[in-house]
Amino acid sequence: MSNILNLNQTSRDRVEILGRAVSESEGATPLYLERISAGFPSPADDYIETALDLNTYLVRNPAATFMVRVSGDSMSGAGIHDGDILVVDRSEEPVPGKIVVAVLDGELTVKRLVRKDGQIFLAPENPRYRPIAVAAEQNLHVWGVVSGVVRRL
Structure with missing residues (x-):
């Protein structure tokens, strides 16, 4: 064009x-299995689904x-x-x-x-x-x- x-x-x-x-850090932020409510609060589960690396999540x-x-x-x-x-x-x-x-x-x-x-x-x-x-x-x-x-x- x-x-x-x-x-x-x-x-x-x-x-x-x-x-x-680029990802330069070794650690990743925890990703919890349950979705968080934007309305009425509910009890959170105490287990993690996986670690979340924002570079992996955002960069294809x-x-x-x-x-x-x-x-x-x-x-x-x-x-x-x-x-x-x-x-x-x-x-x-x-x-x-x-x-x-x-x-x-x-x-x-x-x-x-x-x-x-x-x-x-x-x-x-x-x-x-x-x-x-x-x-x-x-x-x-x-x-x-x-x-x-x-x-x-």
Whole structure:
């Protein structure tokens, strides 16, 4: 895809590259067999199903996966918020409907990839922003598909 951004449809969202997704720790967090109730509390079981390594849980292809930090709110409707860390898989095909990390004319952004009537759009998930129509003369490069979100509370 080789295309460009309409200058009147800019977004202030940015992503900061954090690095590859690799596991450097030996220990894993315990994963309990029972699901936790988000409603009325119930007694917890005292046994563990298995250990949970977040890299194993979130990363399908370690050699092709990296993480970025989001700045901005254009993807809040998709559960991606300012300060979140995205798990991005370069091996996954960037098909329409997927959330992608892309470079459009040198600007790094995260948006939903949309194709409508043969036109490519980078669509936000916040009604305060408009989709970015990618014109034929613009340079669009998709770095990867977002496969997970990490957030601290």
